[in-house]
Amino acid sequence: MRSYLIEELTEDDMHSIKARLLEKGFKGTLDDIYFIPFPQEMLNDEQTEHAAECGPYVLVLETGQDSIKMELLVRGKGRLRCSCISYCTPEQRNQMIDFLDNFIRELDIPV
Template identity: 55%
Template structure:
């Protein structure tokens, strides 16, 4: 699995990040799992075609005691297996890493 990992954070910073993620509505169905929405304009052609059936599309973010891990696999909320599930293209990968870095910076958490 490919992912973006930020580790060596303080536990209190993780709690602040989780709280902010909840406030933004990114909560997943399992404790410590959050779903970051993929912008529709960054979907592949196939994902756009499958949007109604499979979407919305997300990247999963998992939190641990002192780390965050964002999977770089674009998942569909309404379908577990489909040809539209794929690793993020370079532009989407850069966008989502920047999004997460900015999200943490805006909480005044040094990374």
């Protein structure tokens, strides 16, 4: 699995991150799993065509004891398996990594 990992976060950092993820409504169906909405304008052609059946599209973020890991797989919440589910393109990857970096920066967490 391709992912973006940020490690060595403090307990206070993790509390702040989890609180903000909950505040934004990103909570997933399992403990420590969050769904980061994927921007509509960044969808590839097939994902756009499948949006009604397979969307909304998300990236999964997992919180650990002192880390967060964002999978770089664009998933549809409407279907578990479909040809539209794919790894991020370089442009998508860069935008989503920037999103997570900015999210952390807004919480004044040095990484």
